[in-house]
Amino acid sequence: MEIESAIGLALIGVCVVLLVGGLWIAIGLAAIGLVSVHYFLPAPMIRMVEVIPYNALDSFILAAIPMFIFMGNLLFKGDIAAKIYTGLSKWVSILPGGLLQTNVAACAVFGACSGSSLAGAATIGGIATRELCKQGYEKKLVYGSLASSGTLATMIPPSIHFILYGSFANESVGKLFLAGFLPALILILLFMAYIMVRAILNPDIGPRISRPTFGEVLVSMKDLIAPLFLIAVVMGSIYSGFATPTESAAVGSVGALLILVLEGRLKWSIVREAATLSVRTTCMIALMMVGTQFITVSLSVLQIPAQISAFIGGLPLDPWMIAILVGVFYIFLGAFVEGTSMFFLTFPVMFPLMMGLGYDPIWFGVVMGLFIEMSLITPPVGLNLFIIQQVSRETGVGLVVRGSLPFFALMVVAMLIFIAFPDLILYVPNLLW
Numbered sequence: 001m002e003i004e005s006a007i008g009l010a011l012i013g014v015c016v017v018l019l020v021g022g023l024w025i026a027i028g029l030a031a032i033g034l035v036s037v038h039y040f041l042p043a044p045m046i047r048m049v050e051v052i053p054y055n056a057l058d059s060f061i062l063a064a065i066p067m068f069i070f071m072g073n074l075l076f077k078g079d080i081a082a083k084i085y086t087g088l089s090k091w092v093s094i095l096p097g098g099l100l101q102t103n104v105a106a107c108a109v110f111g112a113c114s115g116s117s118l119a120g121a122a123t124i125g126g127i128a129t130r131e132l133c134k135q136g137y138e139k140k141l142v143y144g145s146l147a148s149s150g151t152l153a154t155m156i157p158p159s160i161h162f163i164l165y166g167s168f169a170n171e172s173v174g175k176l177f178l179a180g181f182l183p184a185l186i187l188i189l190l191f192m193a194y195i196m197v198r199a200i201l202n203p204d205i206g207p208r209i210s211r212p213t214f215g216e217v218l219v220s221m222k223d224l225i226a227p228l229f230l231i232a233v234v235m236g237s238i239y240s241g242f243a244t245p246t247e248s249a250a251v252g253s254v255g256a257l258l259i260l261v262l263e264g265r266l267k268w269s270i271v272r273e274a275a276t277l278s279v280r281t282t283c284m285i286a287l288m289m290v291g292t293q294f295i296t297v298s299l300s301v302l303q304i305p306a307q308i309s310a311f312i313g314g315l316p317l318d319p320w321m322i323a324i325l326v327g328v329f330y331i332f333l334g335a336f337v338e339g340t341s342m343f344f345l346t347f348p349v350m351f352p353l354m355m356g357l358g359y360d361p362i363w364f365g366v367v368m369g370l371f372i373e374m375s376l377i378t379p380p381v382g383l384n385l386f387i388i389q390q391v392s393r394e395t396g397v398g399l400v401v402r403g404s405l406p407f408f409a410l411m412v413v414a415m416l417i418f419i420a421f422p423d424l425i426l427y428v429p430n431l432l433w
Helices: 002-020 025-040 043-057 060-077 080-092 099-114 117-135 139-154 160-169 173-201 214-239 245-262 268-302 304-313 319-334 339-356 361-375 383-392 398-420 423-432
Strands: none
Touching (some): 060 080, 080 214, 139 173, 139 361, 319 361, 319 398, 361 423
16 A cells, blocks of 8 residues: 555656646646556446546536626626726725725625636736826835735635535535635735835825715715625525525626626627636636546545545644644645646645544635635746736736735735634634524
């Protein structure tokens, strides 16, 4: 068994190297899994490989993924984000930091509408980067606030990550959605507090903004009614018991279409592009899920998760120390592997490990979401860094990286808080579920 375990770990190492080199994770996981199954699975069980793709995707909750992606793409292609940004600017730009605070709030609200971190960074970043820099805001802080706040969609319902995690861990997606609220709020407050402190210590990071009148604040609500209503309908339909998460995704897609109709922005080209992007993204996720199931079967046959859990569990360390080491591991891995790919690659080993240490699966799902967020702004492959660099038309990504470092440090602080006080994550679901 020791030889088989060594070979299995070597295969995983080869897989990581191939993924870092640019190989599709679905292909890499499936290939390694098939090789392992072929050599180590007993001959009578080989036929079970035929049903792995079906079993990986045979879940009703997974139907929510393409519909939530479609909902977000409709809002993305329909330019609804501009109205969100304009409306929120009257509410939060009165805080020290001005429109930098709007960057954080707008990314959070758009994330709650779309469930996509990349779409949030691209959309809000496209609106804000050049305009804020033109007004005299510090470029580094503009880029950093947008790249980092764009990651919030991973934690804010309806997060695609929570749907995937719930399917793999056999946990309630609705409970995961609830668990994400308070951690997301903590991150938002940390980001806004940092901007506020910077603005108080150095008022030159941005121009002084005249305080909007009460009438202007009220008028701005017309730009926020539609997206806030969409969020309320999607989340409300779940927690009122009116709809399952999958059914609420369908409700959200219809709601997004209605918003575009009411705004006079609905065009066939927008629907076609949104549908095309949704199909491509969903197919990519489905391929990764199938590949993950292949590798999960092979690892189970080799008993690698059990052996790793037994080894780490036998170390003279408290569970919280091991949790911190796991966080360091994910920070390092996130520098080389894209966040969603990192989840699929590590779940078969890390989930049994953390459960063996006595951690709650809902807690780990939210913390895993934070690790994915951190990977989005971790060079050299942090996707949000390159998205902001492209929409801002900067010649290099260095300024975006430097601007994101303080926000990354705040995410590390949040990670330590969630490890030290796991009940912060579990408080809302335990209260309402």
